[in-house]
Amino acid sequence: MNLSQLQYFKVLAQEEHYTRAAKMLSITQPSLSHAISQLEQELGTRLFEKKGRNVVLTRYGKMFLPYVDESLKVLNEGVQRIQEVNGSRHGIIHLAYIYTMGSEFAPKLVRKFLNAYPDYDIEFHFTVGTTGEIIDGLKDDKYDIVFSSYKDGEQDIDFKKIANQKLVLAVPMDHPLSIKDSVDLRDTIEYPQIYFEKGSGLRPVIDQMFEEIGQFPKVAFEMEEDSSMAGLVAQGFGIAVMPDIPILRSLSVKTLDIYNPPYERAVYLATLKQRYLSPVAKAFIRFVIEETA
Numbered sequence: 001m002n003l004s005q006l007q008y009f010k011v012l013a014q015e016e017h018y019t020r021a022a023k024m025l026s027i028t029q030p031s032l033s034h035a036i037s038q039l040e041q042e043l044g045t046r047l048f049e050k051k052g053r054n055v056v057l058t059r060y061g062k063m064f065l066p067y068v069d070e071s072l073k074v075l076n077e078g079v080q081r082i083q084e085v086n087g088s089r090h091g092i093i094h095l096a097y098i099y100t101m102g103s104e105f106a107p108k109l110v111r112k113f114l115n116a117y118p119d120y121d122i123e124f125h126f127t128v129g130t131t132g133e134i135i136d137g138l139k140d141d142k143y144d145i146v147f148s149s150y151k152d153g154e155q156d157i158d159f160k161k162i163a164n165q166k167l168v169l170a171v172p173m174d175h176p177l178s179i180k181d182s183v184d185l186r187d188t189i190e191y192p193q194i195y196f197e198k199g200s201g202l203r204p205v206i207d208q209m210f211e212e213i214g215q216f217p218k219v220a221f222e223m224e225e226d227s228s229m230a231g232l233v234a235q236g237f238g239i240a241v242m243p244d245i246p247i248l249r250s251l252s253v254k255t256l257d258i259y260n261p262p263y264e265r266a267v268y269l270a271t272l273k274q275r276y277l278s279p280v281a282k283a284f285i286r287f288v289i290e291e292t293a
Helices: 003-015 018-025 029-043 059-085 105-116 131-139 202-212 226-234 246-250 279-292
Strands: 048-051 054-057 090-098 121-129 145-148 157-164 167-172 182-184 192-196 218-223 240-243 253-260 266-272
Touching: 003 018, 003 029, 003 059, 018 029, 054 059, 090 105, 090 131, 090 279, 105 121, 105 279, 121 131, 131 145, 131 157, 131 266, 145 279, 157 279, 167 202, 167 226, 192 202, 192 226, 192 240, 202 240, 218 226, 226 240, 226 246, 226 253, 266 279
Parallel strands: 090 121, 090 145, 182 253, 192 218
Antiparallel strands: 048 054, 145 266, 157 266, 167 240, 167 253
16 A cells, blocks of 8 residues: 555545546556555455446445545645755754853854844754763754764764863852962862763863873762852852853852863764754754854
């Protein structure tokens, strides 16, 4: 059974005449007769019977017709929806990004993109998570595009660098280090620290920084995302090496520049190399690359 047979069946049921139905379908009468015969053989029953020069539905044909009507309706709706979503100016973009991109970077880029293309009808779906979580989601086809840290060993993923992110040392206002404006990480070793969990893309970056000075911090707590980390710092649970995110300026913390060791914290736009991307998703990628160049 195929789509053409169902369409032929519906038209013949309406016209009740092979010649007229074939003309409407732009096929020959023998082709129509053959298609209906195959459909009847597959169903194991007659769908039409002769009535004078016409054909009419049998009892089984009448039972079958509502199901065919509904199936063709659903299929047509599906075709229309796919065409809308995959249109050059219409569609859905599933975007995921790491927590540190959520308060400013990602929302600003999306807003600038939508403002730059007011005639586009685009629906964004947002997800926030750790680098490990959203990269896994990308590979599971949950997202079109992600903003994340680089992850080694992902040969099927294309990483394009789109930003550098400044790291600072966040300390409570009454902390001994708060008298400083910048710091060597060696000066932090004696103090308890709030640290990123292993699933975070920042964890290997900060681990590398401490490896550069040949020491490792006293980890008091491990956290998944930076705003919660900042809250713990503000309440005196420890100090933290973390991105210089906007929320730090609204809490009772002081941020210190880190002058030693030198570091690079990069953020990437990641997509699956072999995955099909809609025209609107490709347009957004081009926009992001141009804006961050």
